[in-house]
Amino acid sequence: MYQRRPNKPRRVIHSVDELPVLCNCAEAGLLLRVNPEVVARMAKNGILPGAKQGQAWIFRRDDLEKYINSLFEGVKSVEQ
Numbered sequence: 001m002y003q004r005r006p007n008k009p010r011r012v013i014h015s016v017d018e019l020p021v022l023c024n025c026a027e028a029g030l031l032l033r034v035n036p037e038v039v040a041r042m043a044k045n046g047i048l049p050g051a052k053q054g055q056a057w058i059f060r061r062d063d064l065e066k067y068i069n070s071l072f073e074g075v076k077s078v079e080q
Helices: 026-030 036-044 062-070
Strands: 052-053 056-060
Touching: 026 036, 026 062, 036 056, 052 062, 056 062
Parallel strands: none
Antiparallel strands: 052 056
16 A cells, blocks of 8 residues: 655755755755745745846855845744
């Protein structure tokens, strides 16, 4: 009988430092936890800063970190 594999990524990025300085859509997707096609669409629409090299998008690690930090601007943190 066919056994389903749990729906989890093969690789997970826990820190921005685990990424190379220049990332492709797949690597950026691991950090953002979205599909690489979604990353490419975000770059095409100007939501995510990136550069197109041929048919592939490339992203700077620092820009990805700034994008993630911008998502939390204005959000109050829970103080303990």
